Amino acid sequence: MSEGKGQVPGGQSPPEHRHVRLAEIAGTAGVSKATASRALRDPESVSAASRAKVQQALAILGAAGHSTGPGRSGRPPTPEDGGGSPMIALIKPAVSAGNVDPYSRLAEILTNRMFGLRIAVVHIEAIAERNAILAETLLGAEHGGPTVAGAVVVGGGAAGELAGMLAARGLPLIRISNARHDDGIPRIYLDATGGIDTAVAHLVHLGHRRIGLAVLRDSAAPARIAGFRRSMAGILHIPATRDQAPVVEAAGGAMAGVAAAEELIDLRCTAVIACAPALSFGLLEAAQRLRLDVPRDLSLLTVGDVPDADVVEPPLSQVVYDWAMVAQSAIDEIRAMIASGESGAHVDYTVDPDLVLRSSSVPPQRR
Incomplete structure (x- = not known):
């Protein structure tokens, strides 16, 4: 792509940006490294949705000088840009090797529904050592305004820590977790x-x-x-x-x-x-x-x-849990917060799970 060779429209020099690895871009965008590479080298070879994900990831990672199209400044795209709804971060804790992500299905439903509503979504993996940098990037400390309009934070650990940093700075967000805290952050509690x-x-x-x-x-x-x-x-x-x-x-x-x-x-x-x-x-x-x-x-x-x-x-x-219901509730609440500008809106749902019987539990046998 023409802009990948160090130029921006008008022949000007590109703005300063942080160097990021391809794996980091792909992970943040939620695409494979091959897709991220094609989106950077030859944007027309990937779908518009994949291209938008990579551009949004670049903005989040502070490397927006590489991106093309709406949102190049690093701020959330707006309808005036042609970018549709503001961008929302979907934040989860990083899953270590050998573990299974218990929220993978919920994240998939959240992503699909937000794209269906023409909401731009960027995937963020919270890692304790990087949370301070992620918070500053998401809050737009370097370019005068938030990169995202709000966040849905799934799970605890490093993701919960990042949620606290963002909420303290006034970013609209909602947490979905199975730990209850009296921290005033809007929450859907998985009981x-x-x-x-x-x-x-x-x-x-x-x-x-x-x-x-x-x-x-x-x-x-x-x-x-x-x-x-x-x-x-x-x-x-x-x-x-x-x-x-x-x-x-x-x-x-x-x-x-x-x-x-x-x-x-x-x-x-x-x-x-x-x-x-x-x-x-x-x-x-x-x-x-x-x-x-x-x-x-x-x-x-x-x-x-x-x-x-x-x-x-x-x-x-x-x-x-009924992940479809949880996802829709979270999306409805974060959109309402963004529209009203009330980042501290009182949201405190408790979701009870349902029993799904299959073949792994039977009456006890002699052993």
């Missing part, structure tokens, strides 16, 4: 403890009494563990001590899931509630190593979304 109640009730109804819980070691773990023990005590009428309601906290990654599963199997659990995809897959692998059959020897019920849960063997029973 995982309610999901655990549902999971415990179902497994007890099947006849299980020795039920274990596997959780990731994160900010939501204490609430999940407390909720699990309350459910066990209330439904089974037991004190629900550590011995009676076993819990294993695990770091991320499939191998951590295997270790957690092996510990719960050693504790003679006949059923396990897993609170993350990596833990579910780890439990399946651990059972296979020990030559145990799921669900005949060990029932498994997952709280949260596991990609392709219906096609793994066995198909996984889940307690899952």
Whole structure:
């Protein structure tokens, strides 16, 4: 492309911009490196949607001097630019190697619906060490105005930290997470403890009494563990001590899931509630190593979304959220905030998950 050779319209020198790697552009845009490369070298060889994603990513990364078309200044495109609705950032925590993104389906629905509404969306992976730079870029500190008009922040960890930075500076945003904080940030709260109640009730109804819980070691773990023990005590009428309601906290990654599963199997659990995809897959692998059959020897019920849960063997029973409803609520709220200019609008929804029964949970068998 003509502008990729160091010129901008009118033959002027390009503005100063930060050097970014192709992988960084592709990750921010949500496209493959090959697509990002073609969009930079030969814009007409990719679709208009892909081209727009790459241009928006360049603006977010502070390299807008490379981009073409509306929004080249780095500010959000407006209808006067021909850019349609203002750009919205979709922020998620970066997923480490070996982990499964529990919000991939939600992010996909959010992206598709925003594009369907002609809302420009840019994908941001929050990483603790880069959050300060990301915040300054999104807030437009270098060019006098925000690069994005608002943000939808999914998940916790580094994404939650970035949300706090942006909210403190007045950017309209809404969080979708399974940890509740009294921080005044508009939020859609995914009630995982309610999901655990549902999971415990179902497994007890099947006849299980020795039920274990596997959780990731994160900010939501204490609430999940407390909720699990309350459910066990209330439904089974037991004190629900550590011995009676076993819990294993695990770091991320499939191998951590295997270790957690092996510990719960050693504790003679006949059923396990897993609170993350990596833990579910780890439990399946651990059972296979020990030559145990799921669900005949060990029932498994997952709280949260596991990609392709219906096609793994066995198909996984889940307690899952209505992602389409969550996505639409988030989009409606962020658009209202942007239109009204009220970044601190009071939004506090609680979403309860639903039980989807498949083949991984059955009445206990002798083992």
